Amino acid sequence: MARHLTLVPAAGLTQADVRAALDGDRPLAVLPAGPPAAGDAARAVLRADVPLEAGADLVVVTSGSTGTGRGVLLSADAVRASASATLERLGGPGSWLLALPVSAIAGLQVLCRSEVAGREAVVLDRGEDLAAAVSRMPAGDRRYTALVPTQLVRFLDAEPDALRGFDAVLVGGAATDPALLARARAEGVRVVTTYGMTETAGGCVYDGVPLDGVRVRVVDGGTAGPGGGGIELAGPVLASGYRLDPAATAAAFGGGWFRTRDAGELTDGRLTVLGRLDDVLISGGVNVAPAAVEAVLREHAGIADAVVVGRPDPEWGQRVVAAVVPSGDRAPDLAELRRWVGDRLGAAAAPRQLHVLAAVPTLHTGKPDRRAVAALIPEV
Structure with missing residues (x-):
């Protein structure tokens, strides 16, 4: 007998719903809260009108932080x-x-x-x-x-x-x-x-x-x-x-x-x-890990949070761009942050562009929304 998903809005989910799914009584997927587009995107992935694959009891939509979200069985x-x-x-x-x-x-x-x-x-x-x-x-x-x-x-x-x-x-x-x-x-x-x-x-x-x-x-x-x-x-x-x-x-x-x-x-x-294997930036022929640069930036007393992305650069191939949330009234300037990162990770990892954020945009999972951050950074 074909089984179909029950889609439950996040605000309406109860532990009884989870119990029914774990007992195999009612396969479940949770629709994210937030803008209607997020729910629509989840519905498009989940396809409640199509029978569920055998053996699945919960389907969770991934955040899609680096691409289109998927329904995990x-x-x-x-x-x-x-x-x-x-x-x-x-x-x-x-x-x-x-x-x-x-x-x-x-x-x-x-x-x-x-x-x-x-x-x-x-x-x-x-x-x-x-x-x-x-x-x-x-x-x-x-x-x-x-x-x-x-x-x-x-x-x-x-x-x-x-x-x-x-x-x-x-x-x-x-x-x-x-x-x-x-x-x-x-x-x-x-x-x-x-x-x-x-x-x-x-x-x-x-x-x-x-x-x-x-x-x-x-x-x-x-x-x-x-x-x-x-x-x-x-x-x-x-x-x-x-x-x-x-x-x-x-x-x-x-x-x-x-x-x-x-x-x-x-x-x-x-x-x-x-x-991330697919997050590495290559700047001046040197591999740069954004996560490592972010960690070093957060160690600076003037930085509360940071996200690092790459942008095409005619000289370096990719330039390291730092989007930072200051811990005080103003962020350190680019020259200071270049020295701070360069002294710890090498010159290739030092940001060549700086953008100041009031807060880091997040996905419904709470993870940083890197695509949203990248969209906020102006081209130079």
């Missing part, structure tokens, strides 16, 4: 395996605070982990203080939450005491500045860095160490990258492919492994993610 078994391995790694079942969009895998997994743990997730309401939300969590239970780096910064600035009340604060969705992690840990916040994606049912490598059952390998490939090799992942958490896209499925999944678009290194079983 996840089985209930994969989602449960991820949730169970996470709870085991963190020290056992507990109560979860939902502070992320449920249309993204990181937010949806908070509801799934709550379901597996036999708890009802507590939702951080829009505009609510973190401390007020934490006060609604059961007393005496272990407490967990998941955040993106921008949220971690905001809560560290405003409510560090509330953050210290969690037994674990998972941080992922984007590269996390080592200085931010060091600050959080120095203030007594139990942060855990996560690496994973929708295709692995969420985070599957915590603080560089794979969850139980997850395998990681780094392979040399034909795509130039910022160092290391291509990261591939395997285990019971893997998706089965992409919604109505067999070509993309065949390109990304094979032999039980998922081929990410990230570069990394494995040292004594610990994974270090170096950046």
